[in-house]
Amino acid sequence: MMVPTTLTTPLDEKIKRFLETRNGSALRRLLVRYNFADIAEVMENHLTLEEAVTCFQYLDVGQAAQVLTSLDQERQVACLSSLPTLMSSQILRFMASDDAVDILQELDTQQSQKILKEMPFDVETRMIHHLMMEEPDTAAGLMSTDFLQINIESTVGDALNLIKNAEEKDFVYYCYLVDGQNRLVGIASLKQLILHSEDTELHKVAQFDVKSVQISDDQEVVVNLFRKYYNLLAVPVVNENEIIHGIITLDDIIEIIDEESSEDIYLASGINLEEMDEKNLLTGPMLKAVKARIPWLMVTMVGELFASSITASFHETVAAAAIAISFMPLLSGLSGNMGTQSETISVRGLALNLVNTENIKEKITRELGVGIVTGFIFAFTVGMYSLIVYRHWVLSVILFVAIIFSLCLSAALGITLPYVFHKYFKQDPAGVGGPMITTLLDILTFSAYLYVITLFLHQMI
Secondary structure, three states: OOOOOOOOOOHHHHHHHHHHHOOHHHHHHHHOOOOHHHHHHHHHHOOOHHHHHHHHOOOOHHHHHHHHHOOOHHHHHHHHHOOOHHHHHHHHHHOOHHHHHHHHHHOOHHHHHHHHHHOOOOHHHHHHHHHHOOOOOEHHHHOEOOEEEEEOOOEHHHHHHHHHOOOOOOEEEEEEEEOOOOEEEEEEEHHHHHHOOOOOEHHHOOEOOOOOEEOOOEHHHHHHHHHHOOOOOEEEEEOOOOEEEEEEEHHHHHHHHHHHHHHHHHHHOOOOHHHOOOOHHHHOOHHHHHHHHHHHHHHHHHHHHHHHHHHHHOHHHHHHOHHHHOOHHHHHHHHHHHHHHHHHHHHHHHHOOOOOOOOHHHHHHHHHHHHHHHHHHHHHHHHHHHHHHHOOHHHHHHHHHHHHHHHHHHHHHHHHHHHHHHHHOOOOHHHHOOHHHHHHHHHHHHHHHHHHHHHOHHHHO
């Protein structure tokens, strides 16, 4: 029986007490009473790395397998590396094959090979070897082989017996129905099987409109399928002949969405998560945090130096039209924010397949419309402000036109650049946002604004 986490003494304090007193037998008895998620939460957030590794060593194989999948990469590697190779292989064998492969790929090649050699070379181990050779961002790299399949000519009773004899790690919510050539032809949910008599033939309860993905499909295709058919718990992975090779479960998709959302948020701010784990941005090595931020800051610095050189080249205009120059930060702020907003919409649209080759012109036109309307609102407000305060109608007209121009330009760039980088350069569109767009907008906006001011300089003085 699992113990609730709302006891008088928190679990982390109990674990720390037993670790301090080195009372291993008491710690083992304590851990076996708790749900793996509670243990993982404590090891992740309340114990030091050394304490977490020691605690992990007192878990039984089943708990260790479940806890390990819930830890961050650093703690996964540290915990598994602290164990004898044989025990590590036993823990990985207890996991779903896709989870085991994910962890093996985080280890160095020598260590992962040692663990694989300790595993009995059976069908499951061969499948793990196969999955390790697949691209991690494809359906084949995400799939698990722990699923149930049965011939469609069988009965409900046959399917229920298959479920009763399934291993703990097998996904039992669906039975995948295949024909004589092992091709996927249908699916039967556990609920459907329970509601029908055991002598009922499976083809009478089967659902034949099966949503599946190809082995080579990118993970974005899989994620979008789950988004569209949101009642799915798992989706089968088939080859070109419709032979089922594995399944991708909802928990894997949630993890992908969470990782991609976090990555997009940081990339939009110019932070590269490839350099370190998200949780280590505040608590990890400071030099790694610096390394994660430097690349896009460097791009911003170079771009803004170029923008400043453009401003410097108009030094006579800057000196003669100080009031007009004082509005440049306003132009930069408005265009930068508009560009970031459009870029965010574009990145999310690409992720959800709402922005694509067929409708990109329509989306650009729509964003230009948004830029014109928004620009007119702010242009009128700023133009009236400058007219009232400075009583200079030429400046007001220039500001009016400049604001509409800059917001239209920022809206167009914000929607277009992510699409171009995604379509033609195969780059993550989130990585071109934020710093790059705002810097580019500063260069273009400042150039155009200063040029127009120079043309009308005799009327500005």
